[in-house]
Amino acid sequence: MSIVHxxxxxxxxxSTASAILAIEQHGRSACRFVMADTDNEHEITYEYVDYLEGALGVTIHRVKRDFSGEWWARRDYxxxxxxxxxxxDVAVTRALEVFERGPTGSAFLDLCIIKARxxxxxxxxxxxxxxxxPITEHLMSIxxxxxxxxxxxxxxxxxESNARRTRFQGTGACVSDxxxxxxxxxxxxxxxxxxxQDVFEAHRLYGIKPNPLYLQGHDRVGCVxxxxxKREINAWGKRHxxxxxxxxxxxxxxSAVSKRGNATFFPAPGDSETARERGNIWQKVEWARTARGGRQFNLLDQLDEPTACSSAYGLCE
Ligand code: SF4
Known part of the structure; x- marks a missing residue:
């Protein structure tokens, strides 16, 4: 049976290093490339993916979810x-005002509205x-x-992370690739x-520039x-x-579609009625500018340690 990579x-x-390796080992004709667009990516990453298509000489197929069906079902619910x-009645009216406007055009936001969080x-x-x-559906269609x-x-x-190490069971010595x-x-x-270092060396050997966001203090270059x-939030707050x-x-x-009228992008532990007063995005940005452990922001300290996305698929770098 033939194989498509x-x-x-x-x-x-x-993922860029993986693409380089796939081309090196199997040639472009045996390979395909796919990116899931969340509508929450940085424009520099969109531009970088365009750049990669030219630099690698490949097409990167974009896939995206459409939540229109779920949207109207949720409105009815x-x-x-x-x-x-x-x-x-106030909460129902407030939420219906959002739903009656129809899907927003952003997959990430539509998903959060449907989930009300x-x-x-x-x-x-x-x-x-x-x-x-969407990527699995794309793979099955191939x-x-x-x-x-x-x-x-x-x-x-x-x-890359303890979470991933745990997910892959132990130290990695017996993990199957x-x-x-x-x-x-x-x-x-x-x-x-x-x-x-291996990853950046692969970029260098193949003449591929890394995503410019790495040079702007970002540890990760996918979604916000x-x-x-803390470091990552500070980088977004300073430059973007x-x-x-x-x-x-x-x-x-x-917040308008949540029963309590309150939803924050980052967690604000404690009373949900006051979550936005204590932990809205602007407060997180302000906190991220403080030295570690600033007393006035100590409720937010659970975000202090950057963590890599625990996705085993490597889709959230
Ligand atoms: S976990 Fe992944 S999909 Fe979710 S916000 Fe982070 S990068 Fe985006």
Whole structure:
């Protein structure tokens, strides 16, 4: 059976190194490339993915979720069921005003509106809904179209985070870089044991520039991410305030569709009625500017340690 090698691209260093390796080992004609667009990426990452297409001489297929169906089903649920569950008329009216405007055109925001909340580390539905589902559907469509097996190349590295190390069971010594999913689909993690130096060396050897966001103090270059740590939030706040303004608008909209009228992009532990007073995006940006442990912001300290996305697919670099 022939094999199609499909590399999941995020615009980050690890998926780019995987793409370089796939081309080196199998040639462009045996490879395909796919990126899941969440509508929450930095414009520099969109530009970088365009650059990669030219620099690598490949096409990167973009996939994106469309939540129109779920949107109207949720509108009907809010209109018909919320009043029977004791939700106040004020909350129902406020939420319906958002739903009657129709889907926003942003997959990330539409998902949060339908869920009436932002994702969190404990409920990281964004990765699954916005990346894993559309990419898996794309991989299955290639199997159907070509009759070939698909190796899904995933740019994950064990050294990247404790969460990932745990997910991959232990120290990495016995972790497999290859497994069968079924239906002709296989997972392949070719850079599992690479160091970050190896990753940048692959860029250099192939003449590929890394994503410019790495040079601007960012540890990660995908979405404005719910997993961002203090350093990362500070980098967004200093250089990319338009994105902070966008997230602030999203907090208004998602708050409007939540029963309590309150939703924050980053967690604000404690009384949910006052979450936005204590932990809206502007407060997180302000906190990120303080020295570690600033007393007035100590409620926010749980974000102090940057964590890599725990997705085993390497889709959230
Ligand atoms: S990068 Fe962060 S916010 Fe974006 S899908 Fe992954 S976990 Fe969610």
């Amino acid at each position: 499909v590399v999941s691209m995020s615009g980050g260093k690890d 809010v209109r018909d069921v919320w009043p029977t569950k004791g939700v106040s 932002f994702p969190s580390r404990m409920a990281q539905f964004c990765t699954h809904e916005l990346k894993i589902i 199997i159907d179209e070509t009759g070939s097996a698909v190796w899904s190349w995933q740019g994950v590295r064990i050294e 290859f497994d069968e999913v079924g239906g002709g689909l296989f997972n392949y993690r070719p850079i599992l044991r690479w160091t970050w 991410c719910i997993n961002s740590g 305030r338009a994105h902070i303004e966008r997230i602030a608008e999203w907090e208004d909209i998602v």
